[in-house]
Amino acid sequence: MRRARVSVLGISLGLAAAVAARGAETLSIAAASNLTYALEALDAEFRNTSPSVDVTTTAGASGSLVAQIRDGAPYDVFLSADLEFAEALVKSGSADAGSLTPFAVGRLVIWTVKPGVDISDIAATVRSPAVRVLAIASPDSAPYGRAARQALEKLGLWPVAVPKLVTAENISQATQFVETGNADAGFVALSAVVSPRLRGKGRWLEVPAGLYEPLTQVAVITSHGSANPQSARFVAFLGSAAARRVLNGFGYGVPLPSARARDGK
Numbered sequence: 320m321r322r323a324r325v326s327v328l329g330i331s332l333g334l335a336a337a338v339a340a341r342g343a344e345t346l347s348i349a350a351a352s353n354l355t356y357a358l359e360a361l362d363a364e365f366r367n368t369s370p371s372v373d374v375t376t377t378a379g380a381s382g383s384l385v386a387q388i389r390d391g392a393p394y395d396v397f398l399s400a401d402l403e404f405a406e407a408l409v410k411s412g413s414a415d416a417g418s419l420t421p422f423a424v425g426r427l428v429i430w431t432v433k434p435g436v437d438i439s440d441i442a443a444t445v446r447s448p449a450v451r452v453l454a455i456a457s458p459d460s461a462p463y464g465r466a467a468r469q470a471l472e473k474l475g476l477w478p479v480a481v482p483k484l485v486t487a488e489n490i491s492q493a494t495q496f497v498e499t500g501n502a503d504a505g506f507v508a509l510s511a512v513v514s515p516r517l518r519g520k521g522r523w524l525e526v527p528a529g530l531y532e533p534l535t536q537v538a539v540i541t542s543h544g545s546a547n548p549q550s551a552r553f554v555a556f557l558g559s560a561a562a563r564r565v566l567n568g569f570g571y572g573v574p575l576p577s578a579r580a581r582d583g584k
Contacts, residue, residue: 346549347393348376349384351400351536352491353425353463356514357569364561365553372549380489382460388541389413395544396553398536400425400462400490405537418540418550421574422557423566425534426509427466430494432521433503441526444504445476445483453483454496454505463490466531467506473530497521509570535574 350358355378362374377384377394381404388394389411397414399405402421408414431438436449444450456464464486471477485502487493494511496502498520512523538557544550556562563573 344371344549345373345375346395346547346553347544348374348396348398348553349388349392349394350376350378350398351381351384351462352378352489353400353508353510353534354378354398354536355491356510356516357565357571360565360568361557361562364559364565365556367561368556368559369549369552372552374553378489378491380457380461382457383488388543393543394541395547395550397539397541399539400534400536401532402535402537404462405539408539408541412542414539414541415545418538418545418554420538420554420557421535422538422562423536424572424574425463425536426528426570426572427463427470427506427526427531427534428509428512428523429504429526430497430507430512430521430523431504432497432500436504438504438522438524441470441524442474442476444524445471445480450503451483452485452496452502453480454485454487454493454502454507456487456490456493456506458486461487461489462534463506463508464493466526466534469532470506470526470530513568513570536571 358376362376365374381400384397385404385408388397388408397408405419409416409419429438429441429444437447438444455467458464458468471480485496487496490508493505494507497505497507511517538554540550540554
């Protein structure tokens with residue numbers, strides 16, 4: 320499969336030019352791709368409280384976004400799909416440890432749009448001859464892909480799944496593989512299958528949360544964004560009732576009080 324490559328320098332220059340052209344009331348967000356379906360609604364709610372702020376959002380695999388930010392991409396806020404990638408950005412000196420804020424918990428499902436695929440049991444689905452291609456996001460750069468692998472390993476299904484796997488760059492691409500029929504089934508984010516665009520399309524089964532490490536969604540202000548007062552405003556907004564309504568509507572849970580950075584900040 321061919322993958323389009325965009326240089327980090329090109330991304331950085333493009334974002335910087337856009338920010339300069341719009342003036343001071345701007346906010347650039349890098350978000351894990353599982354949040355893609357909720358971002359438009361979140362941005363709309365944020366604009367209700369901060370109508371003068373021009374928000375731009377880029378979605379991708381958490382690991383890839385971390386690499387871009389480390390290389391100088393001028394994002395103000397990073398919304399990670401798990402705590403580990405957000406902490407990695409802090410430890411590299413590219414984000415503010417004091418701003419690290421868990422704001423939601425993602426959920427993993429197995430999904431199909433093909434009529435002949437039984438989705439009532441995870442093991443039966445993975446073993447089914449009708450499932451010749453099984454989609455997951457990259458376990459190396461996408462937390463939802465890592466969660467899928469953890470679940471398959473705990474169920475003793477990883478060796479069965481490996482010959483069937485098609486690995487996507489991020490969870491949005493894994494969703495596309497299933498939606499288009501290029502995969503017979505796949506592990507995707509609940510936020511995708513309950514979104515207005517995909518709701519009612521196909522059938523899905525939630526993967527028990529005990530089979531994978533929590534997908535705690537974490538916001539952190541980057542070094543670039545620390546000088547932008549809109550960064551802190553957006554992170555605070557994620558804890559608001561309005562943001563919670565949006566996130567709940569897309570199937571996200573509330574992070575436990577213990578969901579904090581391991582350095583205690």
